[in-house]
Amino acid sequence: MLLIECPYCGERPELEFTYGGEAHLVRPTRPAELDDQAWSEFLYTRANVKGVHAERWRHARGCGRFFNALRDTRTDRFLAFYRAGEPRPKAGS
C-alpha cells in the first residue's frame, strides 16, 4: 500500500485516497472549435508514462481536496507532492 502525503493533512495510507489520473490536462476552453481528433485526444489519449508521472490524487476520506504528485511508475516511489494549480516541480523531470 502506498503512503501518500496530502499537502494539507500530511502522510496517510493509500486507502484514504482516490486516484485522479494524469495531471495538468487542461480542458479546452472552446470545445466546439476542436475537430474530432483533438477532442478524442483530450478525452481518451494519455501519456501512460513509464517513468516520472504527474498525477492527481484526492484525499477523499480526509480533507476531500485534490492535489498533485510526481511518482515514478517503474518503482511506485513518490518524488513530490504539490497543491493543485501549482506548476509541476523540477524533481525527477
Add this chain to the structure above:
Amino acid sequence: MSKQSFSGLSLAWRALSGHRSWRAQWRKPQPKAGYDAIIVGGGGHGLGAAYYLAKEHGLSNVAVLEKGWIGGGNTGRNTTVIRSNYLFDESAALYDHALKMWPDLSQTLNYNVMFSPRGVMMLAHTVHDVQVSKRHVHANRCNGVDNEWLEPAEAKAFCPPLNIGTDIRYPVLGAALQRRGGTARHDAVAWGYARAADALGVDIIENCEVTGIRRDARGAVEAVETTRGVIQSRKVGVAAAGHSSHVLGLAGVRLPLESFPLQALVSEPVKPVFPCVVMSNTIHAYISQSDKGELVIGAGTDAYTSYTQRGALHVNMHTLDAICELFPMFRRMRMMRNWGGIVDVTPDRSPIIAKTPVPGLYVNCGWGTGGFKATPGSAHLFAWTIARDEPHPINAPFTIERFRDGHLIDEAAAAAVAH
C-alpha cells in the same frame, strides 16, 4: 528443424532411452539482419500471431522479439479463465471466434493446453445484477453464444461449495452460466505456440528489447532497434500488453491506453473441491481450481497506473473477503503466493487489433484484464491484419480511430474486476 511429435507412443519410445533423447522445444537463434515480419512481444498473442502468419499466410521469415522470456508476462500471470459471454455484437463475434478455437487447439499444436470447458458461472447479487445478467443471457443467445440463467438452487447444484444463504451481506440471487467456458493451462499456450511457430521457421528471440522503431522518408516502418542490434522489416506487429503504449511511443503513436497492475493469488494445493469457474462482478471475486489443486483467485486492479508488476495487499484482501463469504469452507485455506501483471486498459474496455497511422506498424493491445481467453482468436486475426494489411471483418470494429469517431464498444462485461 523437424518437429518432435508428442504422443503416447513417442513418450513410451523415449522412455526406453531414459528420456535423454528429447530435444529443446524451440531453437535459440541469433537475430537475422531482416525479416518479412516482426512481432514485438512473446506472449500468447504474439507467438500465436507468428504461428498463424507462417501457417496460414505463408510468411515463414518471421521473428518474435521478447524482452524477457516467452510467456513471462501476462500470459503466465493470468487466472486462465475462458469465456465469450460479452454483450455487444462486435465483442460476441470476437470472443466467440476465440472460444471456438480452444477445443481443437491441443490437436492443432500437438501440445496439450489442457483446455477444460468446465463452465463459467457469473453471480448476481442485486436486482440490478439480475436484470443485467438476464440481458446478457438474451443478447448472447441472439448472437449464438450459449448462456443460461440459473436460480440460486440451480447455481448451488452446479457448484456445491456456493453459499446461497440469505443472511450474507450480498446474497446470491441467481447466476448466468456459460457451459462452453472454462480454463486452460496458460504456460502451455505460450509454449505450444512457440514450438509450433518454431517448427514452421519462425525465429523466437528472447532477451531482446525493442528500443527504437526506424521509419523511412515516407514515414513507413523499415527497421527496429533492439538490445541485440538493428533488425530490418517492413512489417512490425506490436503485442506488448502493458508496454504497448511504450513501444508504440517509439514510433510517435499515442494510444488511448493506461497500464495498471492486476493481481492474482493461489492457495496451497488441495484435492479436487471446486468444479467450475465462479465470478462475481459486484463483490469482486473470481475463483477456479487448477489441475494441480491450487485455488486460483483473481483480484482487482490497483487504483493507479504502474509498471511495477506488484500491487497493494488490501486489493487481495478485498477479494478474499468475498471468497470467504461465498465459499465458507475456504475460510481456513492458506494462500501460497500472489503476484501482479501490468494490463493495458482502454476507455471502453475493448481491445485494439488494428493498423496504426504508421504504414507497416500494427498493434494488438488494450485487452485489459481479460486477454487470455482470446489468445487463439486474437492471434489469428492479428496475423490476418498484418499479412493482408487490412483487418479481418471480425476485428474491423476494433480500431484506434473508434475513439475519434465515437464508435466505442463499451463492454461492461469485459472483466469481472471492478473498474
